[in-house]
Amino acid sequence: MSSWRQFVETRLKTAEFRRTMLLSAFYIVLFLLLATLLSSYLNPGEDHLSAYDDDWNDMSQFKADLNDAGVDTLSLVSSPLLLDQLNKSVTEHTVFVIAGVEKDTISLPSFSGGDEVIRLTEDEGYSDAELESIDNFVKRGGSVLVMDDFGFAGGVARIYNMDYSNHRMYDSEYAHELDNNYTWLNVSDGFNYSGRSRADTHPCYNPLRHQDVLLNASSPGVISLKEAGLCQHHLNASDPTAWDWSPKYNMLLDRASAFDPDSAEDADKQRYGIGYSSQDSHLDTNDDGKLTGGWEGGGVEADMAGPFTLMIKVCNSAECANASSGRVMFISDGSALINVIYDHEGANNGRYGALTNVIPENDNRKWVLDFVAESLLAEDDSGYSIHSDAQVIFDESRHQQSSFMADAYNLLYYALVYFTSDWMAMLILFLILFVAFEAVIIKKTDPEPWRHVFSIIYYGFGDARRYGYYGRANKVKQVLLSRVRNVNALTREEFDSLPARELQTMINDPVLVKFVFEDRNYSMEQLVAVVKRVKMWGRGGKQAVA
Template sequence: MRGRIRREYGSKLFALFIVIIMVTVVYPVLINNANNPSQLSVYDDDWNDMSLLASDLNVEENGKHEIKTIVSRPSIITKISEVEKNTTQPTLVTNQTILVIIGVERMYNEYDSEALHSFVKSGGKVVIADDSGYANTAFHGQAGALEIDVKLRTNKVQSGCVPEKTTSLTSTVLEGMGYDSGGGSDPKCKPAQLYDFNHWDENIHTGNISTVIIDANIERMDFSGQLMMSSPGALTIKQGGKAEGLAWSSQEAFIDYNQDKVGGAGEGTYRENSTNGVEVISEANIGEGKVIFISDTSIFTNRYYEQLDNKEFINKLFEYLSESEPQTIIFDESRHIQSDLISLVYVQLFGILGHISSSEVLGLIMLGSIILLMQIVMMRVENPSVWRHLFNIYEGRLSRFRVPHAHYIHPETIKEIFIEKVRIDNGFTREEFEMLASSKIEELLEDPILIRFIINNEKNMTLKQVEEAIKGWKK
């Protein structure tokens, strides 16, 4: 009885279990993420997207660069470079590629960090801009082994991000490394917002406290002008490290570590013997490549792209990185949380496949799992029903499944085939035969040995006894 239930309803119950898990666990998580508004996409033209920027860069429109996007994970760039290493016409040349990461809404894992670091070290260029996400995870690696000596200053109130007293080992180590100890040291901690009232009384200011106007003079980019940012963060740069500041806030600004929108003790940006405040744009040189780190995403959006001198700065930035030559610009869309369920599942699926394809161990595990699953399916798929009413006792040695049982002369297999012969020879349909009482089947069998074998299910009978009884049976 138990075996029959498992055989007839096992797959259905398993499917029901999967559906319940999807509905109660997976689906709510996906829906929660899918409810986040889509933003910072080069393909959309809403106010918080970047279609104007893409148009000015794209060779097919107003620019001179080839635009591409990745939706899986940045490690796919390294994988493509490895595959095309010996080709004469590679689709991706590392030192002629700029990876653009605007808004980091999902964390990078250690594998992604290693891929990004390897890409830059080999001559690639990265523009990373973030003010409220997880940009600090992009170049972190295991225990911070891949730091590029610049990071966003983080808040002090997020769970797990409250710093210890300045006498703690953590703060001492951070200060010893040359970093400011304000905010948390965990790369998962989100940035603290920068407030600056520079140009507040002038017409160029919006009058909104979240607006920050930066007076920038970046000689290497041949740029001098004013940048309008919205709710930017602030950077901290390791003293004597690989990174250096390119643009700063005013000294009247403050960094809202405790997120109360009021400047307090330890939040000011005043520096002695300097006219600069805190860094908002920096450059880090890693190996043969470089990283431009910007603590604001808004200057790239359609709403702010043409405000003040934002557009000129961005164009000069890409001219500087590309050395005024046509290059490939790749926008990383994998760090954005998609606004609809289908897109979210699509991006997550490609991310998983990209991660598996980039790891030999995971690839072998995945391949082995697929082969094992196929074997299980083949073992459970039944052969087609026999259309000719043939009977041969030796067919009892065969299983009804495509892959035979280990014991191919199993009594249950012999019993199943013989009882089918009895049904056919007496002209019953399957439904009619299943409704027969045991006493009626005993009348059809007649032979005591067959009754003991079929009806009573006795286990102490030899196969030879059963074979002789079956051979001697007649309707």
């Protein structure tokens, strides 16, 4: 037992054990950091709301309509930080689409500049740097469409002093062909901001622009799909001479939420309420899934009664009068543009699989294409043709992907962009590289000091202790054997193949022969005596002085 204890104590004091423990601690901390990162980013779940998948709950048909109208569509799989790379001309003709933010951001410490000097966590959904990039994008003339209900888009809303209620909204005006999960949002005028309609400022509702297109049409009085451009959804399929001038939208929502009544629209701050629920609606504030009535003194927490704001438009100009200024459209439903609702005719014809109920006709397609047209068709553009820089960017960075490898790829791309764009992330990256460099140094074995094979530095016992390299018998043996090989002019191969008896003859010193061939420990005094004999060996022939 004592020998085992002595072995353990000796082992704990060795440099190898300390190096092993340091490396183990480093890799454990690295593993915990990576596990925390992956657990917040890679969450198994249903993948939907992607513009690049064609399932019933994706948005491929919306993307297809944009492409048919000549609009370039791009996907952002890393981070909205890349929006800062767009110049102002491109930004003014770009729409950034956020639909159903399903993943939280990677929170990093940051300097808040407020009461808290350092914030250890960031806003949900997007980091502070990403939210700043989105805000700057809008200030430079870009347009953003935010569709979310219970996801992580609250950070984007809070840029404009708004917030989501994060509670389910129920309404008596729902699609009876389906069930009460599908409610109607009836917008009487999508361009009535402060009591008067501003529809004539919209390119598709401007009569002068429409007249100009008619005069230049290839067929008199008839506007073709190509000539209609981004406003082709206003054409009447049964009557090519008709044009839809109505600014009304009858929209179908799926399990919608609502905006917080205390932080919703505010016309003085250019936050305009566009769509509301009916008077007979309620917000499930206790999240019990049913209507709960009550009164303040009854001790029962009652659900909040409507109407509630479901759609808000934020503009950088009063009443969105400046077409080149930025704008943000919020709607409290992340599923407003899913294929089965957006393309209701195709859904009823079985394009997205068999349906048990008929999807009612709705204006979701008209609403979103009107927003895109308003954003991409500037006042100085002629007709309904789009600008050469016009594009729509879909944020796919916060969507669950269909495979782990796709999620891992997005995470790596996100890290590449994030750690080269955000200053706090760059600082953390520097610290990570510094720690990694230190780990390499810890793992690397120190090189042995240089020695000359013809001499041994020794000037007494004090120097022998100072030059600890020569306080080990095997090092002195190497010096002696190197001398023997060089004095006899042998190559390394020849010397290594020598028989032991012939080597003893070459040394020709019984003390040194015994020193070379015996494996034992030497005290410092004994080693000093051997060193003296080695220094004298070869000076007067191969026989050392006894």
